[in-house]
Amino acid sequence: MSRHPEVKWAQRVDKVFLTVLLPDAKDAKVKLEPDGTFSFSASAGAENHQYELKLDLFDKVNVEESKINVGVRSIFCIVEKAEPEWWPKLLRGDGKTPHYVKVDWDKWVDEDDDTAGSGPGDMDLGGMDFSKFGGMGGMGGDDMGGMGDFDDSDEDLDLSKAEDEAAEEQDAVKAGVDTSEEKKEATTST
Known part of the structure; x- marks a missing residue:
């Protein structure tokens, strides 16, 4: 049998x-x-x-x-x-x-x-269900999860003087310059 x-x-x-x-x-x-x-x-x-x-x-x-x-x-x-x-x-x-x-x-x-043998229908996506991610590939369509509205303009941000100095100091440290001497000279010349 x-x-x-x-x-x-x-x-x-x-x-x-x-x-x-x-x-x-x-x-x-x-x-x-x-x-x-x-x-x-x-x-x-x-x-x-x-x-x-x-x-x-x-x-x-x-x-x-x-x-x-x-x-x-x-x-x-x-x-x-x-x-x-x-x-x-x-x-x-x-x-x-x-x-x-x-x-x-x-x-x-x-x-x-x-998709008649072409495109995502025949791809092996490792069992991932992309339908739960919404319309923006994981970003969630219209609801951005409480992230609020963002302005897409390219306006420059104004950094305060302290932030500018901190950034300059970090750049100088990376370049191997001792910033303490530069600050002393800057304060004595003003």
């Missing part, structure tokens, strides 16, 4: 991501047919249990453009759809989705957020 491996899926308007989770799979065989039939078989585990899977995907696929990568812990497939459109579900038919097929929330993008 064969077993079913866990499968995670996500989609974009033009492709479906399928990940078959089966660590240390041996003799993995993956077959994808243009009508959308996805077949998988492999053995795994210490007792070499046989795993098999057949999924009738919602619609037709482009076999030539699809990619499959057999890794140590999983088999990752990028299945290109024949027609770029959102599928209402992964599998065709009216039956309930099998318990071993789950949504891959790490790769999931909502239809409204999809």
Whole structure:
């Protein structure tokens, strides 16, 4: 008797991501047919249990453009759809989705957020949710967190005489000049 491996899926308007989770799979065989039939078989585990899977995907696929990568812990497939459109579900038919097929929330993008394979929709942002930052990339849109209004003008700020002297003294210290002698000369000449 064969077993079913866990499968995670996500989609974009033009492709479906399928990940078959089966660590240390041996003799993995993956077959994808243009009508959308996805077949998988492999053995795994210490007792070499046989795993098999057949999924009738919602619609037709482009076999030539699809990619499959057999890794140590999983088999990752990028299945290109024949027609770029959102599928209402992964599998065709009216039956309930099998318990071993789950949504891959790490790769999931909502239809409204999809950018058809270009831009932020396909980037790995390390799980960061930028929606909480508002419209200014972390600055918070209209509410600037009580920072008040700022004038964008380029007006110069007037520093007091003491601040000017402190700044000059710091510059002189950096240059290695003894400012105490300069101050004595300045006070005696005035």
